[in-house]
Amino acid sequence: MIVRILGEGQLHVDDAAARELNELDAKLEAAVERNDESSFRPVLDELLARVRAIGRPVEPGALEPSELILPGEGATMEDVRKLLAGDGLIPG
C-alpha cells in the first residue's frame, strides 16, 4: 500500500508490515486520546522511523492516492487531532 508522511512524500509499504504499523498507530491514537505528550512524541517518531525504514519511495511523478496519511515529523498533538477530526486533512 502507499503511505504518505506529510511533508515528506509517499512510500510503498508492504501489506505484511501493516500489522506492526497498526500497533504503533493504536499506541499513537491512545496517546492523543489521553492527551499524553510524553508518550505521543516517541511513538510518533518510532512510527515514522519504521515507515521510512521499510518503505520505498514512490516515484515523484506517480499520480496515486495514498491509503494512509501520517502526520509529519514534529507534528503536535493538536495537528494530529485535526487530522483525526477527518475534515481538515487536505485543505482546499
Next chain:
Amino acid sequence: MFRAKTNKVLDRMEDPRETLDYSYQTQLELLQKVRRGVADVATSRKRVELQMNQLQQSSDKLDRQARDALSVGREDLARDALTRKSGLQSQLNELNTQYTTLQGEEERLTGASQRLQAKVESFRTKKETIKATYTAAEAQTRINEAFTGISEEMGDVGLAIQRAEDKTEQMRARAGALDELMASGAIDDMVSGPRDDIQLELDRMGASHDVDAELARLKGELSQGSAPREIEASAASSDGAAPGNTAATDGQAASAAPPAGPQAGDGT
C-alpha cells in the same frame, strides 16, 4: 488511521475536460506559490546569517580587546569585555537555532516543490491523453485517478507552505526587532558601551605606551650626542677620498674643495 479523503472538486465536476484544465491551472499556481515560499525562506535564512556575521564580528572584537587589555595588565577591562562577549554569545546561539529551523524548512519546501513539479508534469501528460481519447464512459474513472493523486499532493504542499509561512513570519518579526536594535546602536552599546569605553581605555593606554617608547628613543639619541655628525663627516670625506671612480670631472671638482679648506686653515 488517517484514511485519505477524495477531493470535493470531483463532486462538482460538470464537463470533466474543463475541470482537467482548471485543475492544471490551480496546480501551476500552487507550484508558483511553493517556489515563492522557498525563496522567502531563503531570504529569511540569509538575513539571519547576516545578523550572525555581524554579531560574530562584534564578539571577535571584544575577544581582541580582552587580549589587549590582559597584555597591558588590565584584568578589569578584560573581564568587562568578556562579560559583554558572553551576552552576545547567547544572542548568537538563539540565532543559530533559528538558522537551523529555517534551513530545515527550506529543504522541506524544496523537496515539496520538486515532488509537486513532477506530479504536475505527469498530470499534464495524462490530461492531454485523456482529452485526446475522450469517451464519456471511461473518462470518469481515469480523471478520478489523475485527480486523487495530485490533489493529495497539493494538500500536503499547501500544509507545508502554510507551516513555512508561519515559521518565517515569526523569524521575520524577531529579525526585524534585532535589525532595529542594531540600527539604533543599542547592540553596539551592548557590545562595547555607549562610546566603546573599553576601546577608549585601551587606546589611552596604548597612546601612553607609544609616548613612553618615543621618549625612550629620543633619550637614546641624545645620549649618543655627536655620533650622527661624525658619521656624516666621514661619509663626506670618503666621497672626497675616492673620487674618480663614479663621476670623474664632477668628483674631481667637489673633492678639490674640502682639502682646500684645511689647507687654507693650515696656512693661516
